[in-house]
Amino acid sequence: MVDVMTFAFWIRPANLERLRRAFAECDERLGLGVLLHITPSNVPVNFAFSYVFGLLAGNANMVRVPSRTWPQITAISSTMSRVFESGDHEQVRRRTAILRYPRNDKITADLSAQCSGRVVWGGDSTIADIRRLPLPPRAVELVFADRYSLCVLGASAMTSLPDKVMHQLARRFYNDTYLVDQNACSSPHLVFWNHVPDEETEARFWNAVERVVRDNYALEPIKQVDKYTRLLRDAVELDGNAALCARHQEYLYRVRLKALPNDMEALRGRYGYFYEYHSEHLDDLAPVVTSRYQTLTYFGVSPESLRDLVIGNRLSGIDRIVPVGRALDLDVTWDGYDIIRSLSRFISVSGSDS
Amino acid sequence: MSNSNKYDTAFIETFQVDAQQLSGLQYQDIKEWDSIGHMQLMSVLEEAFSVELDIDDIIDFSSYEKGKEILSKYGVSMANE
Numbered sequence: 001m002v003d004v005m006t007f008a009f010w011i012r013p014a015n016l017e018r019l020r021r022a023f024a025e026c027d028e029r030l031g032l033g034v035l036l037h038i039t040p041s042n043v044p045v046n047f048a049f050s051y052v053f054g055l056l057a058g059n060a061n062m063v064r065v066p067s068r069t070w071p072q073i074t075a076i077s078s079t080m081s082r083v084f085e086s087g088d089h090e091q092v093r094r095r096t097a098i099l100r101y102p103r104n105d106k107i108t109a110d111l112s113a114q115c116s117g118r119v120v121w122g123g124d125s126t127i128a129d130i131r132r133l134p135l136p137p138r139a140v141e142l143v144f145a146d147r148y149s150l151c152v153l154g155a156s157a158m159t160s161l162p163d164k165v166m167h168q169l170a171r172r173f174y175n176d177t178y179l180v181d182q183n184a185c186s187s188p189h190l191v192f193w194n195h196v197p198d199e200e201t202e203a204r205f206w207n208a209v210e211r212v213v214r215d216n217y218a219l220e221p222i223k224q225v226d227k228y229t230r231l232l233r234d235a236v237e238l239d240g241n242a243a244l245c246a247r248h249q250e251y252l253y254r255v256r257l258k259a260l261p262n263d264m265e266a267l268r269g270r271y272g273y274f275y276e277y278h279s280e281h282l283d284d285l286a287p288v289v290t291s292r293y294q295t296l297t298y299f300g301v302s303p304e305s306l307r308d309l310v311i312g313n314r315l316s317g318i319d320r321i322v323p324v325g326r327a328l329d330l331d332v333t334w335d336g337y338d339i340i341r342s343l344s345r346f347i348s349v350s351g352s353d354s
Numbered sequence: 355m356s357n358s359n360k361y362d363t364a365f366i367e368t369f370q371v372d373a374q375q376l377s378g379l380q381y382q383d384i385k386e387w388d389s390i391g392h393m394q395l396m397s398v399l400e401e402a403f404s405v406e407l408d409i410d411d412i413i414d415f416s417s418y419e420k421g422k423e424i425l426s427k428y429g430v431s432m433a434n435e
Contacts (some may be wrong), residue, residue, distance in 0.1 A: 002390055009393040014406035175389070324415070 003045045004072050011052060030346040031058025032099055033116030040121040042183045044070035049330045050119055057343035059215040062111060067102060109133040115164035117343055142342055144335050147185035147294030151324060155197035157300025167297055170208035172325025176297060178217050182270045186295040186327045189268045189275060194301055196278040210248040213272060223271035224250045230273055262286045286313040293317030299324045358432045364398045379418040403430045
């Protein structure tokens with residue numbers, strides 16, 4: 001369970017110490033009170049991150065986990081129970097409730113009416129449902145909605161990349177995508193090549209990805225059917241916009257687009273299905289980026305030029321630019337929010353009476 | 355325990371390998387040193403040497419020898435012990 005390990009690694013003492021230093025001025029802050037977290041069904045360890053974010057911001061936390069019984073959730077919550085049973089963390093235990101209940105607006109409404117902040121992760125319809133349930137007047141709400149992510153590869157940096165480095169890149173790309181079946185908001189669906197790659201470079205990259213997939217991915221029949229069905233649908237719906245459709249057997253599907261459609265974000269692959277675009281200009285991305293866009297992963301392109309793309313064009317989306325391999329690294333800055341500050345309040349003190 | 359000893363012990367205990375295997379050992383050479391094993395090794399080293407490794411160093415930490423080089427940046431010297 002690499003995702004559970006990633007969470008464990010994130011909460012290791014050295015990382016928490018790093019965060020404590022980064023937020024040193026937050027000594028003048030207090031938590032908001034009690035938070036209600038509604039966590040998503042597609043990324044099982046997300047509930048644990050959301051809980052820790054709330055805790056680090058100084059809050060008591062009620063965390064609703066998805067009804068699907070993911071082994072990751074069982075593993076983390078039973079470990080938490082064991083730690084709490086030791087009696088060493090009584091203060092934290094009393095401020096923690098991990099909840100699982102069938103979809104029930106009455107319960108969620110009651111909890112919402114009592115909380116000082118609500119953190120909602122989920123698709124558009126979940127968010128719309130939860131938003132109907134009122135919060136107390138002073139309560140804040142952080143919403144992590146459905147997002148879309150892409151990967152930018154610098155073609156010139158990838159030509160003549162040593163095999164070993166190409167393999168590592170493929171491995172990182174695999175971790176960003178296949179590890180969660182491309183179901184996470186930060187998993188790329190579009191691979192944007194900056195400068196047109198030569199055929200050999202492009203083939204070397206995708207063949208390297210295919211090898212990692214062969215060695216590591218459980219390719220159940222339902223995934224194969226899903227990809228094949230999508231390909232057939234794309235053949236009809238892309239209406240001549242596909243320059244190339246390539247299948248690496250059942251492991252990997254690629255559809256190269258002639259032009260980036262305005263509704264690019266509607267093109268979402270799963271289980272290893274990618275859309276590609278070749279472009280000489282990064283700015284070609286600007287017209288299609290909407291507020292849906294979250295993470296841009298990159299290799300062989302300077303992060304500064306990508307930041308300039310976003311800020312220079314005042315794009316309404318893309319709030320996270322990270323190297324390939326780091327797409328799934330949840331952190332206290334997410335979806336453009338500073339989560340710790342958003343879930344706490346600042347005590348301002350000025351002047352002196354003497 | 356010397357720094358070299360602590361360093362070797364971290365590898366030996368995390369990956370259940372023999373001391374003779376360490377020289378030249380690279381990431382993914384053995385099945386124990388996969389991405390999960392890597393995170394375990396990093397946590398053990400941080401604890402053993404009381405350091406906080408930067409994420410870029412964690413990614414660059416690609417072999418037994420490279421790791422010594424990286425730790426030297428954090429003031430953990432293993433030469434001339």
